[in-house]
Amino acid sequence: xxxxxxxxxxxxxxxxxxxVTPFRDGAVDTEALDxxxxxxxxxxxxxxxxxxxxxxxxxxxxxxxxxxxxxxxQVAAGRVPVIAGCGSNDTATARAHLAHAEAAGADAALxxxxxxxxxxxxxxxxxxxxxxxxxxxxIILYNIPGRSVADLGxxxxxxxxxxxxxxxxxxxxxxxxxxxxxRAACGADFLQRSGNDDMALGFNALGxxxxxxxxxxxxxxxxxxxxxAMLAGEYAKALAINDRLWPLHDGLFSxxxxxxxxxxxxRLGHMTGEVPLPILPPSQASRAAVDAALxxxxxx
Numbered sequence: 349x350x351x352x353x354x355x356x357x358x359x360x361x362x363x364x365x366x367x368v369t370p371f372r373d374g375a376v377d378t379e380a381l382d383x384x385x386x387x388x389x390x391x392x393x394x395x396x397x398x399x400x401x402x403x404x405x406x407x408x409x410x411x412x413x414x415x416x417x418x419x420x421x422q423v424a425a426g427r428v429p430v431i432a433g434c435g436s437n438d439t440a441t442a443r444a445h446l447a448h449a450e451a452a453g454a455d456a457a458l459x460x461x462x463x464x465x466x467x468x469x470x471x472x473x474x475x476x477x478x479x480x481x482x483x484x485x486x487i488i489l490y491n492i493p494g495r496s497v498a499d500l501g502x503x504x505x506x507x508x509x510x511x512x513x514x515x516x517x518x519x520x521x522x523x524x525x526x527x528x529x530x531r532a533a534c535g536a537d538f539l540q541r542s543g544n545d546d547m548a549l550g551f552n553a554l555g556x557x558x559x560x561x562x563x564x565x566x567x568x569x570x571x572x573x574x575x576x577a578m579l580a581g582e583y584a585k586a587l588a589i590n591d592r593l594w595p596l597h598d599g600l601f602s603x604x605x606x607x608x609x610x611x612x613x614x615r616l617g618h619m620t621g622e623v624p625l626p627i628l629p630p631s632q633a634s635r636a637a638v639d640a641a642l643x644x645x646x647x648x
Contacts, residue, residue, distance in 0.1 A: 392572030
């Protein structure tokens with residue numbers, strides 16, 4: 349299989365929301381999802397990432413998971429790439445997720461490090477290799493040891509980067525030094541994206557090409573403009589935008605996610621704000637932090 353890496357570098361960078369999944373009365377709110385996708389595209393998001401953690405992948409049934417991917421692909425209609433969340437701690441389940449995403453017309457897949465069962469580095473390489481061999485989709489690895497416990501190390505990632513359809517990483521380790529280490533080990537063509545909004549500015553300065561972002565759900569235009577400024581080397585402009593967004597980066601994690609993000613989107617009129625158990629609506633203190641952040645960013 350031959351992948352057009354120059355095309356990927358152009359289309360899979362910049363600001364990409366880790367899409368919230370809207371709910372109404374305990375079910376996925378398809379009408380709100382459609383409108384939300386249209387808004388994200390109109391506001392400049394460069395790609396859409398449905399059913400990651402922010403999109404309730406741990407909570408959705410497989411049928412709901414697949415329906416959200418299919419709907420996102422249909423509504424996006426090729427205007428921006430769709431990077432479908434397909435990860436699992438079970439290789440066979442992740443393979444099934446990939447098969448659905450490929451059949452639905454997704455452009456790429458996001459595969460999180462298996463969580464809870466704590467595989468070894470060799471086990472992680474075997475897991476991702478098996479998945480890469482099972483699909484023609486470009487794969488973006490997702491390393492978030494704070495949630496998955498296992499940490500995909502740089503040496504293991506460099507081994508995986510040799511596979512033609514493993515093209516990049518969403519990094520949520522909180523360690524900016526990893527960006528430089530991976531550039532040395534995986535090559536400059538390996539597409540690195542921040543998974544931490546509060547580090548996105550520094551991440552790109554070290555060689556990143558964008559963010560798969562929670563904040564972009566709420567402030568897609570500002571996040572898109574900030575990422576575009578960084579990709580153009582206009583870091584003073586990007587810093588000014590980040591100063592507007594900083595309280596929002598913080599406020600959206602002031603309670604268990606995606607509760608504060610859903611609350612913010614409800615305040616902006618995009619969805620009900622409902623979250624399924626075991627996540628609860630955000631606390632009063634969290635809501636106050638989000639309210640203040642929305643005002644600081646000029647969104648209300």
